Amino acid sequence: MxxxxxxxxxxxxxxxxxxxxxxxxxxxxxxxxxxxxxxxxxxxxxxxxxxxxxxxxxxxxxxxxxxxxxxGNQAGGRVILFLATDDFARDYAAYRAAGVNFVRPPATHDYGKVAVFEDVYGNLWDLVEFAER
The missing domain is CATH 3.10.180.10 (2,3-Dihydroxybiphenyl 1,2-Dioxygenase, domain 1)
Structure with a gap:
């Protein structure tokens, strides 16, 4: 498959x-x-x-x-990858403590909690904890 x-x-x-x-x-x-x-x-x-x-x-x-x-711009300035987590608060705090640069603060949407960070080159990632459906 x-x-x-x-x-x-x-x-x-x-x-x-x-x-x-x-x-x-x-x-x-x-x-x-x-x-x-x-x-x-x-x-x-x-x-x-x-x-x-x-x-x-x-x-x-x-x-x-x-x-x-x-x-650093493989997606033309859009989020390129989505990193799902089972504990947004834990991972957000750990990444901030490690010096990861978040370019959009945490927000809650119907689909879950999300914040946007950039990698070492500037590619944008979502850190997201999906809401239960």
Missing amino acids: PHLAHIALIVRDYDEALAFYTGKLGFTLVEDAYQPAQDKRWVTIRPPNAPPHATTILLARATTPEQAVAI
Whole structure:
């Protein structure tokens, strides 16, 4: 059955991206393997406590000028990824304490609680606790 295996996120530097995602957001490093034929690394991460076969984010280092231009703006200024949580207050407080920059404060909507933060490159993310339906 088809499913999303990875979502590519263009980054400037693997280690810089890993420091943010694993160090500040607590993501898990799934794989970091050097690919000598292409002189790149295959680096995948997933949110903390995600199931082992959950979709991962592939940190893809920009290798062309066109790719470099997209760093931090892959969604044209819109939120690109949605990080669901089971405890908004806990994770919002932990991310703020870790120095994550929230560009929109917490708000409550019919669908749940949400705040928008930016990653190390400026990509926008929703931290969201969905309301029970």
